[in-house]
Amino acid sequence: MFPMGKMMNKSIKIGVIGAGSWGTALAILLAKKGYLVNLWGHNDSHVSRLSKDRENRKYLPGIIFPQSLHPESELDPCIDGADTVVMVVPSHSYRTVFQKIIPLLSDNQRIVTAVKGIENDTLMTMTQVMEQELACFSGVQNIGLGVLSGPSFAEEVAREIPTAVTLGFKDIEMAKEVQKIFGTEYFRVYASSDMVGLEISAALKNIIAIATGVCDGLGYGLNTRAALITRGLAEITRLGTALKADVATFSGLSGMGDLILTCTGNLSRNRNVGLKLGSGKSIEQVKSEMNMVAEGIKTTKSVYDLAAKMGIEMPILEQVYNIIYRNKNCSEAVKDLLNRELKVE
Ligand SMILES: NC(=O)c1ccc[n+]([C@@H]2O[C@H](COP(=O)([O-])OP(=O)(O)OC[C@H]3O[C@@H](n4cnc5c(N)ncnc54)[C@H](O)[C@@H]3O)[C@@H](O)[C@H]2O)c1
């Protein structure tokens, strides 16, 4: 048997949909394993630059593409014959892109979402979006839907920094099968069957990272940060278990793991949104300065609506919502959070 990462995989074809930082990092990881990887980007000139430069200078400068990685501006070659399709477009464009993919699918293909967000209008996770869209299409059968989640900055994965993540499919045997496709010597993949837990924890950690950034931007200390991470996890767990997730998922890589990374790591776009808000910038200024996706901004609205619909108390989320969507002053938001009625932990 070949050790992890050194397997000969020339016959396996993978489609990666989304040529931002995370899509490119995953495409590089998979191509290094010897798979034939087609990486789709929605912007033709970006794709042409990727092909010409053989690196993604916009998002991952200095990381040269393996030979078996092919940038593509058409979806067909990425889906046709692919063993597994990895979806890495931002959540706000997920449904539109997936609708274009559906007619190209063949029976028994597997689709893994690596996206960490919740759709604004429907309050659905990305696998729920895919299930809903597939239910409207009778032309294809037995499509396996999976989720890749966990603490994983694209830049670090691209530099082969040791990383551990979780891969979920409803069918744990399929999770164990696809786990082998992604796993390498530096990228350790655990299997799970808790789809809801993985997707809820992945999306909600972005909101708590914004909150932590706000407090660091305001100049508060490490006590504040630890309190937000801990009470943030309590909020995520409360919503997740109400949605029937497994409570254990929230202390795993996708829960506590990604929360720690995103709340404390300065590579986090969501944490940086919070830092800028806390240092006095408006949300409009913050958005105009960004050239990358911070899923937490839109997901704050989705989760605010979801928590209201389900009657779940989420005080940190509520204050992040007030800051982003009601222009509430950041110090006032922290003060209101601390001065709520006293509770039992
Ligand atoms: N970057 C990371 O470290 C990381 C790690 C894990 C998960 N994720 C998740 O991966 C997802 C993608 O994030 P990213 O970091 O790759 O984003 P990014 O900001 O690096 O790039 C976003 C990409 O989406 C593309 N895009 C924008 N609008 C689009 C549209 N309408 N249709 C199709 N594509 C469109 C852009 O062209 C760009 O290539 C997010 O859900 C994020 O939470 C990111």
Ligand SMILES: O=P(O)(O)OC[C@H](O)CO
């Ligand atoms: O940069 P962020 O905040 O989108 O976080 C990236 C990843 O989700 C970290 O696991």
